[in-house]
Amino acid sequence: MWKSFVCPRSELKLSTTLACGQSFRWREKNPGEWIGVLAGRVWLLSQDDDQIYFKTFGNSIRQDKPLSNVGRKRQTKANLNTALSDKGVSSIPEDNVCTAAEKETLRDYFQLSVSLVELYNSWSKSDLNFHQTARNFDGIRMLRQDPVENLFSFICSSNNHISRISQMVERLCQTYGDKIIDVDGYSFHAFPSVKPLASDDVEQELRALGFGYRAKYINQTAKHIMQYHDENWLYSLRSLPYKETKTELMKLCGVGAKVADCVCLMSLDKAEAVPVDTHVWQIAARDYMPKLKQAKSLTDKLYGEIGDHFRGLWGDYAGWAHSVLFTADLKQFKEEKSSEKLTEKKCQGKRKVESDSFLTRKGKKKVK
DNA sequence: ACACGACCTTCCGC
DNA sequence: AGCGGAAGGTCGT
Numbered sequence: 001m002w003k004s005f006v007c008p009r010s011e012l013k014l015s016t017t018l019a020c021g022q023s024f025r026w027r028e029k030n031p032g033e034w035i036g037v038l039a040g041r042v043w044l045l046s047q048d049d050d051q052i053y054f055k056t057f058g059n060s061i062r063q064d065k066p067l068s069n070v071g072r073k074r075q076t077k078a079n080l081n082t083a084l085s086d087k088g089v090s091s092i093p094e095d096n097v098c099t100a101a102e103k104e105t106l107r108d109y110f111q112l113s114v115s116l117v118e119l120y121n122s123w124s125k126s127d128l129n130f131h132q133t134a135r136n137f138d139g140i141r142m143l144r145q146d147p148v149e150n151l152f153s154f155i156c157s158s159n160n161h162i163s164r165i166s167q168m169v170e171r172l173c174q175t176y177g178d179k180i181i182d183v184d185g186y187s188f189h190a191f192p193s194v195k196p197l198a199s200d201d202v203e204q205e206l207r208a209l210g211f212g213y214r215a216k217y218i219n220q221t222a223k224h225i226m227q228y229h230d231e232n233w234l235y236s237l238r239s240l241p242y243k244e245t246k247t248e249l250m251k252l253c254g255v256g257a258k259v260a261d262c263v264c265l266m267s268l269d270k271a272e273a274v275p276v277d278t279h280v281w282q283i284a285a286r287d288y289m290p291k292l293k294q295a296k297s298l299t300d301k302l303y304g305e306i307g308d309h310f311r312g313l314w315g316d317y318a319g320w321a322h323s324v325l326f327t328a329d330l331k332q333f334k335e336e337k338s339s340e341k342l343t344e345k346k347c348q349g350k351r352k353v354e355s356d357s358f359l360t361r362k363g364k365k366k367v368k
Numbered sequence: 369a370c371a372c373g374a375c376c377t378t379c380c381g382c
Numbered sequence: 383a384g385c386g387g388a389a390g391g392t393c394g395t
Contacts, residue, residue, distance in 0.1 A: 021390060158391035164378055165390085212376025217392080256392050277390040298391095299370060326390080 002046075002053040003098035005106075009049050011116050013139025018045075020327040022143050022266050024153050024166040025173075025191070035183065037173075039105050042180055042188045056102065058181035058188070109144055114317075116141050123314050123321045129287050130314075130321060137328045142320050143266060147234040149191040150267035155217045155254045157262075171209050172218075176202075194231055197222035217254025224252055234268075242270040257303050265319040273319045274307040279329050280322060284309070 018026040018034050026036035034045045042057040107113065116139065124131035156168045169191075176192035196202075197218055206215035225233060237245045245268055249260040258277055264270035274280070276298065284306050285292035295302055307318075314321040327333055 154390085157389095159375080159389060160377085160391080161379070161389040163389095167378090207376085210377065213374090213392090214376075254392065258391060262390080275390075278388090279390065297371065301369075330390095 002055060003102065004051045004053045005098060005103055006050060007047070007052045007110075007112060009047060010138050011112065012047070012052070012110055012141055014045055014047055014052075016137065016140050016327055016333065017110075017143065020140065020323065020330060020333070021162050021165075022323070023145060023149075024162070024169040025149070029184075037180065037188055037190060038109055040180065040190055042183055043106075052106065054098070054102070054106065057183050111142060111144050114141070116320075119317055119320060120324075123324075126315075127313055127321075130325065133328045134324055137324055137333070140324045140327050142271070142323060144269070145267040146191065147237070147263060147267040148194060151221070151234065151249075151252075151255070151259075151263050152191075152197065152218055154259045154262045155221060156211070156214050158214065158217075158254065158256075158259065160214075168209075168211055168214075171211075172197075172206075175205070175209065194222050194225050194234075198226045214254065220253035221255065238269045242272055245270060246273070257300065261307075261319075265323075271317045271319050272311055274310045274322045275319070276303050276306050279326055280306070283325055283329055288313075 014034055015028075015032070018036070019028070023036070026034050029035040029044065032046050036043060036045075041059070044055045044057070046053045120134055120138070124134060152172065153165065153169050156172075157165050160168075173189040173191055174187070176196045177189035178192075180188045180190055182188070199219075202222070203215045203219040206218060209215075211218070225231075237248060240248070242264060245264055246257075246260045249255050249263055250257065255263075258275050261273040261275035264273035265275060276284070281292070281298055285295075289306065289309060292302065292306075310322060311318040
């Protein structure tokens, strides 16, 4: 039984938001259906033009972390039913109405109290390039992730590509995370807490699992947190200003300016943080700051200038805007866009059939 | 402050 | 077919 609540696609597009490299934990189980772990449970998500549908598997195995819910609106059952009746469904059984807690978990994770449409309008007004690009990429929003998962996932991301990062994150969960439940023969695990990652033998184990030099970063960072702080320290950074938060994070082994900005933006409520990676560097040089073309490398100074430029252009939610352009620049989405156009224009029945299990990587093995 | 090179491993393109 | 280079960087010189 699917449960649902109202949410227009322009406010949230699952396919891009869940697969653009913010989180590495979501898989497309069936076309349009995304499965992943959130708040200690397995969630299956899908959507149509004006609603999000979901199912959950497994009981909550831990209390949700404290949420800052200030200003987050409640979705009442009354207007849920109203929305459904608009679609020709008079009412829905009590069982299928999602609970307030479930809805709140999703609204918090997707930050649905922030109006993305308004933000897109504002960014488009001040930036023609954004306006052009964003027309084909609506509904891309920042997730509000768990900071522990976010931090350790992005320590894995250095000098690495998304498919391998996903694989490493998965191994981290399977090896050190609590098991939640089996779904269709596949075992889902929570992301591990900091403590098990701080054991002395973890570096060696992770090397054996193919983490390379990042094995040490993960183990060292976990040890550092357990020694100088505690499990909840990362969450407490949500109420600290951006710059101070970034400085704190950069004390961790394997966390430089870019990873620190990712964590600030994606789990610590710093919407102004702009992570500058090779893609953003290219985008900035090509479309915004031509002088960057002469630079030999991305120095600390230039890194700061790029972030400042985008904050000046896009404002307080610059990090959110950056992720729209970043996603539009990802190869996989460029290809999807062009194949969509192709499908619209000329070919019928040429759409690629996804027969792969959702367990296999989403990379394209050309079947020639 | 800035520029290099090393670093693990996988994947993609030629 | 097999190899070179890059991959959402960071660290040490």
